[in-house]
Amino acid sequence: MAKVSEGTGGRSARDGRPRGRPKPRDSYDVLVVGGGPAGLSAALVLGRCRRRVIVVDSGRPRNAAALRSHGYLTRDGIGPHELLRLGREEVARYGVEVLDDEVVDARCPSPDGSPGPGAAAFEAETRSGRRLRSRKLLLATGVRDVLPPVEGAERYYGRGVHHCPYCDAWEHRDARLAAYGAGGAAVGLALSLRTWSDRVTACTDGRPVDAGDRARLRRNGIALRTEPVARLDGDDEALGAIVFEGGRSIRCDALFFNTGQVQRSTLPGMLGCEYREEGQVETHGKQHTCTPGLFMAGDADGDVQFLIVAAAEGARAATAINRELQDEDRGEAGVRPNTSSRARAPR
Ligand SMILES: Cc1cc2nc3c(=O)[nH]c(=O)nc-3n(C[C@H](O)[C@H](O)[C@H](O)COP(=O)(O)OP(=O)(O)OC[C@H]3O[C@@H](n4cnc5c(N)ncnc54)[C@H](O)[C@@H]3O)c2cc1C
Structure with missing residues (x-):
């Protein structure tokens, strides 16, 4: 059963939003798919940018089998689920919604990524049937070890x-x-x-x-x-x-x-992402993919696969996403060039 936990400790994103920009209930500035350290870290930065954000997470973090996590400064030795619990608690303070569900379909109805100021560029559907629309999409869907x-x-x-x-x-x-x-x-x-x-x-x-x-x-x-x-x-x-x-x-x-790893999700391929030889999603700049408005962060695109690096990539993606939203809000959006050259068939 899908469950939404919404922030209660501070203002909600809607409360904090400037007047005169009402949105339908299922429409967000940013949809984050994946609530691991990459997705939650992005959500934290975006929540603090007063963006309306939803994180959808299917609850299968890569390190679920680990007893303790190491190497994350100030959190060395923390249990994997405790780290995520703390992350959810922090994003809730900024009105970020977290939905326990799985995104099973996503599309980009305006492929040039510039649907007009404030309009949704992405549509997604969850396993429980919830339909979501967002201006930007961040995939932080992780990988699975073989x-x-x-x-x-x-x-x-x-x-x-x-x-x-x-x-x-x-x-x-x-x-x-x-x-x-x-x-x-x-x-x-x-x-x-x-x-x-x-x-x-x-x-x-x-x-x-x-x-x-x-x-x-x-x-x-x-x-x-x-x-x-x-x-x-x-x-x-x-x-x-x-x-x-x-x-x-x-x-x-x-x-x-x-013995290798595979992408946890087929969504990157569904949305036209390119893959590197090693199977990671190709990104450039600040976590941009070749699909305008679509960003990747964490293990799914990372070569150094640590919790702290995934979190850092999430934060970096968030700044790029917010920058694009700011440009669009000012009517100054440009189509981002595709600078990626290495392409191969999605796995
Ligand atoms: C056994 C083990 C131990 C590890 N120990 C350490 C350690 O000690 N220190 C360290 O730095 N790193 C460690 N790692 C690596 C660390 O787990 C990863 O670097 C980190 O989890 C990557 O974060 P992420 O957010 O990219 O992906 P994940 O943490 O894997 O999170 C991805 C999330 O996205 C969700 N998801 C995927 N597809 C969808 C979808 N379609 N809809 C909704 N949700 C979706 C998944 O369910 C998951 O919750 C370990 C890994 C393993 C396997």
């Missing part, structure tokens, strides 16, 4: 199975670490993990490793296992071992993987 296709990976994901050494390796410093990936991918990850421990094993799950990579592993004191992985073992609390096909196993306190 877990290793190994029994036990999902069970220990976020508490012994991790994708990001920057986020979680310090908690396993000096422990027995494994790097899981296809051939060279496991080698690169294993070399990186040596920053945190000198007990590292590269596991390629049946994929070969060439002579050059074998030599690099040897030079850095990293063990190599190329046989297929049968399962991850441990108790209710923690990962304990990697079991290979044939029954042999090694002790392991934490396994880091490098």
